[in-house]
Amino acid sequence: QSYTLTLPTTAPASNKMLQTDGSGNLSFVDAPSGDIVKIASASDYSTGVAKLNIDHFSTTYKFYKFYATLRHEVGSTDLRFRWRTSGSEQQGSYYIYTGLRGQINSGGTTEREIHFSGFYTNYAKVSNTSTASNNHDTLIDWTFYDPMKVVLNRPYVQGNTQYYRDDDIFRQNTFGAKYNTASISYNGFALWAGSGNIEDYQWTLYGVKS
Numbered sequence: 001q002s003y004t005l006t007l008p009t010t011a012p013a014s015n016k017m018l019q020t021d022g023s024g025n026l027s028f029v030d031a032p033s034g035d036i037v038k039i040a041s042a043s044d045y046s047t048g049v050a051k052l053n054i055d056h057f058s059t060t061y062k063f064y065k066f067y068a069t070l071r072h073e074v075g076s077t078d079l080r081f082r083w084r085t086s087g088s089e090q091q092g093s094y095y096i097y098t099g100l101r102g103q104i105n106s107g108g109t110t111e112r113e114i115h116f117s118g119f120y121t122n123y124a125k126v127s128n129t130s131t132a133s134n135n136h137d138t139l140i141d142w143t144f145y146d147p148m149k150v151v152l153n154r155p156y157v158q159g160n161t162q163y164y165r166d167d168d169i170f171r172q173n174t175f176g177a178k179y180n181t182a183s184i185s186y187n188g189f190a191l192w193a194g195s196g197n198i199e200d201y202q203w204t205l206y207g208v209k210s
Contacts (some may be wrong), residue, residue, distance in 0.1 A: 021184035036065070036126035041204040043137030044151035046167075048073055048197035054205060055188030056083055057147045064144040066159075068203035069137045079127040079138065079161065083147070083179050084188040084204075090179055097124035102171050126191075136137050137165040137200070147186040155179070155186055 005024050009147045012028035040056045057064065072079075083090040098117040104110050116125050127138065142159030149155060159177035179186075191200065 013166050021056060022067045023075075027065075035112060035209045037061075037184040037207045037209070038203045039064075039207050041202075043202035045200050045202075046093050048161075048199040049201070050197055051192040051204065052198060052201065053084065053188065053190050054121050054203070055087065057144070057187045059148045062146050062149075062210040064147065065206040066140065066142040068140040068191075068201065068205065069199050070140070070201035071199045072193050073199050074193075077193050077195040079124050080192050080194060081124045081126050081157070081185040082122075082190045083155070083184075084190055085186055086186060089190050090184065090186070091122050092179075092181060093120050094179050094181040095121045095124040095177060096209045097121075097126075097175060099125065099127075099173045099175035105203065116175075120180070125177075126175050126177075127163055127171075127173055136158050136163065140203075144189075147189075150185045157189070 003024060005026055007026055008028055016028040017025045020026055097120055102112045139162040142157055145156040147155045154176045161173045163171055
């Protein structure tokens with residue numbers, strides 16, 4: 001099959017691309033660009049890891065969205081978080097965090113409370129001890145605010161973590177955490193279980209244009 005394409009008669013400005021009208025006529029248009037950009041992702045459904053080290057923050061984006069599913073190797077454990085800088089965890093006792101829990105029980109009754117909190121600890125909890133049955137996935141939906149900004153108290157993480165305490169008790173935590181010390185920029189974070197490995201995980205990190 002042969003056909004004719006007619007090029008535009010003038011040179012384009014920068015960052016333009018060709019578009020056809022379906023009749024063979026080409027024109028220059030703006031290149032498509034989205035406000036949310038996938039930066040990195042990973043998954044493992046067989047071996048398990050002691051920690052997830054996710055080092056993909058940069059000055060390109062001010063906000064990041066992180067989505068993940070994971071399963072604990074053992075039940076009755078918590079999930080923990082630390083910032084990372086240049087491949088090393090920030091382990092000083094400067095973490096301040098809190099989590100609000102909503103829960104529905106097997107009989108349909110509900111509970112809500114400030115479920116966990118910490119003041120100047122050396123890591124932040126994102127789910128509480130005696131939770132996260134290893135029979136079910138933990139679901140993560142987090143937002144990171146300006147992790148590379150070297151301003152005191154600016155970098156911050158908050159979000160939702162959903163999991164089962166037992167097979168018939170479902171929980172959702174809304175939590176927030178920061179590292180309350182001198183100005184430090186963070187190019188990543190670590191995530192691990194209080195006991196045992198993280199298994200059957202899948203995560204994706206997006207940068208959000210401001």
